[in-house]
Amino acid sequence: MTGLRERKKQRTRRALVTAALRSFQEKGFEETTIAEIAAGAEVSARTFFSYFASKEDVIFYDGPERMRYVLGLVAGRRPGEPVAELLVRVIRASLEWAVDPGNFDLAEAAARMELMLTVPSLQARALHVLFEQQLQLAEAVERAYEGELGALEAAAMVGSLVGAVKLTAVMSLTRGDSQEQVWEAITAAAEISMRGLSNV
Amino acid sequence: MTGLRERKKQRTRRALVTAALRSFQEKGFEETTIAEIAAGAEVSARTFFSYFASKEDVIFYDGPERMRYVLGLVAGRRPGEPVAELLVRVIRASLEWAVDPGNFDLAEAAARMELMLTVPSLQARALHVLFEQQLQLAEAVERAYEGELGALEAAAMVGSLVGAVKLTAVMSLTRGDSQEQVWEAITAAAEISMRGLSNV
């Protein structure tokens, strides 16, 4: 299962991520070249591309893992639980997972967030990743509520909740709000999506 | 105001867009080079970049105009109109504007949509553009309802509505739904966002 080959690959991948993030913070994203990242991880530039398809991808290495976690939550939903409740539970859990020190170095998570908020190409990529995850989530929800909920209904619900939280979170973050303020803002946004725009 | 110089620039810009879209349809987005687009518009490759910052940008030439239109609607809101109503009105108008034959060639609009749905880098760019527009829209709404609505509340509302419509529209489109079915899906999605997820 976990032979030397596998472990070595993980170590190289990790080294690439670390080297990349360090360079990004030191000289900026656009300013660091693949060659520099590779040098920092002590591999050839060509090898970088057998681990990541692009320079942007280094930042999003945790996408698949996070998604597996989320889909697991949906699949194991509590019987009889309303869709809306499941969704807030899932979003909340996903956000908490992303800042869990057990999964990430906190400083690294902060650095990645900072980059996603400031570098245009990373912002675009982040939105793209999140969008595909929403599609997957919507499909999973539809399957979990087979017969009770249509695909388009599921999409509308996921889109509404994630959309509200996403825009609010970014606005709160770019404002320079504290951790607690951001969390409050997110909670309030979810609340609005749950109750409906007509009832604001 | 509109001298020869200005008109000629617009003609060149238009020629670039047309040439680009034709090539994209014939050989695909990644497969067409800037050199080919420039040749099709009978300018040098270098000139392409004084009109568009990147190959992706050719597809999104109408962003600013559309945004001006939307912001105008918000600024001239009916006094006493509830936020939620204004928002659906704005979204609806923006969507109609995008398929208005007065603003666009219908075939061209369809081609652009197709590209945005299928080419990953264009999808990412489209999501990015839409995201920035949402931020602007939220700020405009906040200003239009000064004192009655906080910035974060406005963001939550815009995010919820646009998020629901966006995800639903894409899902309906990729399914191969007809124009009417897509429109129905969008209407239903907006309805869900308005009434709130708890009431589905």
Added chain:
DNA sequence: TGCAAAATTGCATTCAATGAGGTTTTCTTG
């Protein structure tokens, strides 16, 4: 007409990304 500003062009350069072919490292199996 002639001059200034703007637009266009060609040229050189950097860098991301991909492909091909050869070399080293790791794993497997007799």
Added chain:
DNA sequence: CAAGAAAACCTCATTGAATGCAATTTTGCA
């Protein structure tokens, strides 16, 4: 443990996007 297969890695070459710069052409205006 000694091949031999497979995986990972490296070097080299190539394409194409994107940018800066200096020269040239076109347009607007006095």
